[in-house]
Amino acid sequence: MLQVNELSGGYGSGLIVRGVSFSVKQGELFGILGPNGSGKTTLLNMISGLTKPASGTIVVKEKPISTYALKELARVVAVLPQMTSSQFAYTVKETVSLGRYAHQTGFFKSWTDEDEAAVQEAMNQTGTSLFADKPLSALSGGERQRVFLAQALAQEPEILLLDEPTNHLDLSFQKDLLDLLKQMTSNGLTVISIFHDLNLASLYCDRLLLMKNGAVHAIGTAADIMKEQHIHDVYDTDVQKQPHPEVPKPQMSLLPARADVQPVEIGEELLEWHSDYISIRPPVPLKTLSSGVIGAGWGWRSAFVNRHVDKNYNLDNFEEEAANYFRERGFDLNETVGMMTAVKMDDVAYRRKVRDDVSVFVVTTAGVGNAVDVTRQRTSWKEKNKPGTINIWVFANGKLSEEAFVQGLMTATEAKAKALADAGVCDPETGTIATGTSTDSILIAATQRGAYQQFAGSITPLGIAIGLAVYESVTEALEKSSRRKAIR
Numbered sequence: 110m111l112q113v114n115e116l117s118g119g120y121g122s123g124l125i126v127r128g129v130s131f132s133v134k135q136g137e138l139f140g141i142l143g144p145n146g147s148g149k150t151t152l153l154n155m156i157s158g159l160t161k162p163a164s165g166t167i168v169v170k171e172k173p174i175s176t177y178a179l180k181e182l183a184r185v186v187a188v189l190p191q192m193t194s195s196q197f198a199y200t201v202k203e204t205v206s207l208g209r210y211a212h213q214t215g216f217f218k219s220w221t222d223e224d225e226a227a228v229q230e231a232m233n234q235t236g237t238s239l240f241a242d243k244p245l246s247a248l249s250g251g252e253r254q255r256v257f258l259a260q261a262l263a264q265e266p267e268i269l270l271l272d273e274p275t276n277h278l279d280l281s282f283q284k285d286l287l288d289l290l291k292q293m294t295s296n297g298l299t300v301i302s303i304f305h306d307l308n309l310a311s312l313y314c315d316r317l318l319l320m321k322n323g324a325v326h327a328i329g330t331a332a333d334i335m336k337e338q339h340i341h342d343v344y345d346t347d348v349q350k351q352p353h354p355e356v357p358k359p360q361m362s363l364l365p366a367r368a369d370v371q372p373v374e375i376g377e378e379l380l381e382w383h384s385d386y387i388s389i390r391p392p393v394p395l396k397t398l399s400s401g402v403i404g405a406g407w408g409w410r411s412a413f414v415n416r417h418v419d420k421n422y423n424l425d426n427f428e429e430e431a432a433n434y435f436r437e438r439g440f441d442l443n444e445t446v447g448m449m450t451a452v453k454m455d456d457v458a459y460r461r462k463v464r465d466d467v468s469v470f471v472v473t474t475a476g477v478g479n480a481v482d483v484t485r486q487r488t489s490w491k492e493k494n495k496p497g498t499i500n501i502w503v504f505a506n507g508k509l510s511e512e513a514f515v516q517g518l519m520t521a522t523e524a525k526a527k528a529l530a531d532a533g534v535c536d537p538e539t540g541t542i543a544t545g546t547s548t549d550s551i552l553i554a555a556t557q558r559g560a561y562q563q564f565a566g567s568i569t570p571l572g573i574a575i576g577l578a579v580y581e582s583v584t585e586a587l588e589k590s591s592r593r594k595a596i597r
């Protein structure tokens with residue numbers, strides 16, 4: 110649909126855009142990214158025919174744009190117009206109608222049914238029909254932006270050029286506009302748009318062009334372009350890449366400059382003991398990965414609670430009941446990890462271990478009434494109604510990579526299985542050594558301060574500290590709970 114070959118140009122004698130080449134297929138949503146002043150608008154102005162290139166070619170539908178008559182090009186390429194105050198006296202419908210000029214022919218230009226239909230359709234698509242008779246001056250910035258989009262759509266172009274179309278739009282209109290553009294590309298419209306918001310561009314664009322100093326830095330899919338190194342090289346800013354929670358597209362988070370960050374240490378002195386729960390409220394929120402009844406998954410958590418429940422606790426609505434319990438005791442559910450156990454709080458075991466530049470603090474409760482050997486075939490996988498679960502909290506006083514979080518869980522699980530084996534805990538159904546219980550829960554939480562820990566495998570300082578602390582605390586917790594059983 111569009112080929113740009115070795116395009117250079119600018120204003121006066123200076124070159125702003127330098128040697129840019131790319132092509133866009135029909136039906137693509139193509140995003141242009143780059144820092145302020147990198148030449149994005151200048152490039153778009155050359156594609157729309159507004160600015161003449163100094164060298165290179167632009168081919169639209171197999172024909173160089175230099176050979177198009179003005180109106181002929183306007184029937185193919187529409188530009189989302191920039192707002193000027195002189196337009197404010199026009200009504201919405203009059204403004205949208207201006208988009209039809211390229212389709213009107215003859216000296217006495219007449220308004221046809223086709224023109225009217227195109228204007229109505231464009232107003233419907235952009236949700237602007239409601240204020241068709243209002244003057245532009247009576248609209249908000251976002252509403253005006255939609256009117257100008259309607260004007261460009263009324264032109265019924267094959268290629269739509271947009272310069273930051275989501276500017277002035279609130280969250281819901283940003284989404285509506287981009288959903289609309291995406292839908293129109295699936296009907297054959299080709300869209301080329303400048304974006305400042307990397308995450309929106311990544312979510313919606315089929316391909317992205319990243320510009321730096323007027324030249325192409327990289328072209329490709331969101332997966333190719335949204336790399337921390339590319340973004341750092343072009344914007345000179347540190348970002349962190351993460352997956353979008355629902356769509357397989359990368360997203361970038363800005364990393365704000367942090368004022369002098371003091372290390373904090375999570376340890377025994379932070380343990381709060383209550384008759385029916387223990388908790389830790391660290392002085393700073395901790396980056397946490399957990400399987401708690403409350404606060405599962407990733408999050409920054411500022412309270413950790415392990416609650417004792419009666420051994421006959423077996424409710425269908427246990428999540429709701431647990432949420433009420435934690436809420437009533439003043440815990441903010443958005444910031445809390447909550448676990449439950451039938452083990453008495455006197456039987457909590459904990460260990461602190463230091464290795465090189467990192468320390469860990471592990472807190473454990475261990476009931477094994479539901480002990481299971483996960484490697485053996487069973488006749489029934491249903492949970493037994495017996496209490497018994499192993500809850501493990503791993504606090505790491507360091508700055509962990511995501512890899513270290515996952516490896517930390519792995520190392521802790523290996524250490525737990527070894528403690529069960531050494532204690533001779535068996536799965537009552539298979540008679541073999543148990544690997545855990547059917548309702549175990551675990552968390553790993555890090556201060557994200559102090560020394561960087563890329564790994565937590567079994568031969569790293571962090572992994573060794575986790576392994577020892579989990580092994581010893583699970584072993585002690587097992588001893589405590591079996592001693593209590595023996596006394597009963």
Ligand SMILES: Nc1ncnc2c1ncn2[C@@H]1O[C@H](COP(=O)(O)OP(=O)(O)OP(=O)(O)O)[C@@H](O)[C@H]1O
Binds near residue numbers: 125146
């Ligand atoms: N009409 C003009 N005359 C002279 N120089 C201009 C003109 N318009 C833009 N420039 C210069 O060209 C360079 C690139 O501007 P351009 O608007 O293409 O960048 P951009 O990537 O779109 O930036 P932004 O993200 O800030 O909109 C800038 O240094 C700018 O000062």
